[in-house]
Amino acid sequence: MFISNRQMRRYHRAAQQEAVPLRAIIRTNHRFTHTPQVALLIETSTEYGRGLLRGILRYSRLHGPWSLHVAPGHLDQVLPKAKSWSGTGIIARMRSPEMEKRIRATRLPFVASSLAESHSPLAGSKYGEIRTDSEAIASMGATHLLEAGFRRFAFCGFANCHWSTVREKAFIQFANQAGCESSAHRITLANWMQRPDWISNWEHEEPIMSKWLKSLPKPVGVMACNDVCGRQVLQACAAAGLRVPDEVAVTGVDNDEMMCELSNPPLSSVALDVERGGYEAARLLDRMMSGRSGGGEVVWIKPTHVAIRRSSDVIAQEDSVVAKALRFIRDHGTRNLSVSHVTEEAGVSRRTLERRFIRAIDRTVLSEITRCHLGRAKQLLLETDLSCHQVAAEAGFGSMKTFSRTFSRQEGMTPQNFRRRSKIMALHLLAKSLPAAKVLPC
Secondary structure, three states: OOOOHHHHHHHHHHHHHHOOOHHHHHHHHOOOOOOOEEEEEOOOOOHHHHHHHHHHHHHHHHHOOOEEEEOOOOOOOOOOOHHHOOOOEEEEEEOOHHHHHHHHHOOOOEEEEEOOOOOOOOOOOOEEEEEEOHHHHHHHHHHHHHHOOOOEEEEEEEOOOHHHHHHHHHHHHHHHHOOOEEEEEEEOOOOHHHOOOHHHHHHHHHHHHHHHHHHOOOOEEEEEOOHHHHHHHHHHHHHHOOOOOOOEEEEEEOOOHHHHHHOOOOOEEEEEOHHHHHHHHHHHHHHHHOOOOOOOOEEEEOEEEEEOOOOOOOOOOOOHHHHHHHHHHHHOOOOOOOHHHHHHHHOOOHHHHHHHHHHHHOOOHHHHHHHHHHHHHHHHHHHOOOOHHHHHHHOOOOOHHHHHHHHHHHHOOOHHHHHHHOHHHHHHHHHHHOOOOOOOOO
16 A cells, blocks of 8 residues: 555644544545545535534545535535535535435435434434534523623524524523523524525514513523524614613624624624534544444534623623622733722722622622633633733733633643643634734643
């Protein structure tokens, strides 16, 4: 078996990144006589779809080559014509039962996400599934709103859409367990944005949503099932004359940067590790195409963090002293703050401020300072190439030793391991703003 020097260098890099023996990489990548032809029936019009494609492409470059068939477009993807495509496998976003039937009719191994996400694939079923961890997503969104001081919660999602329903139930359960009020609204046409007559459909839905939003006690934190829905919540708030984020704070899901930044105000969103999901989906398909897996496995897409923008950047506090102190802590997140700095700004004694903090947010002043510093540090670790020493300084920690000890105690891992675990997401975010940058070692 002949392997060129260029190919061998690629295998060495893959073995190092995957932490597996070199011979396993060589054996895996030389089992096909011909280059595998894989159809990617995934939309290029959304951040979710593009994230999956980036992960699949990365896997193909490390373990291929694969011949990838992909057509730019939205959700109306179709299988390649049989005469021009001799398929080996498929990775798809199944938008309808008809599409699923067509994919199954090929009798090729495939990995797919579906609108249902209601039944796990059976072992030996010859296919795998991509599924979002909707419960973890809802919990992260609700936690963000709770930490902003909200005690009234609401969820807006799609009717007859399983993943949206799962997120709604998990969100409402979180609110109830936190002792908060909660409400929910479902857009009756789950796929109205995909229809040619979606404008007239939205003209019907918007007054209903506006009426619901106006009926909610204020201030209220609203989580939308995804960024498309979140954008429509913001439009309904504008139509109802509701101030965002002072009366209604909104967060979506997917962190589709273009969708979020074009919203008015820019939409906060739960970011998902979609690129890693695409990579793992390609790995699963590779195993299925080679006969090393009979299918029946699920690739889970997990949330990573909340990208906070103006739609939820607010302190919702009835206690004006606590609100002032919280704003001071957040506005000075890069300083090495002490409790005395905060009490001086709040204009009350430390004992009084501590008592009000416990009553209002169930945290001490010091724990709130630490929480904000850690949140800033995690954002920098994920989204920049700063060294850990620089992150410690930028996040308001007095020293690297204090930063490392505090981070390890709160997160259960060192800052270095946190960055390493989130490497794919961090590299993607870096690529948007610093194309030539290199991630510095901590």
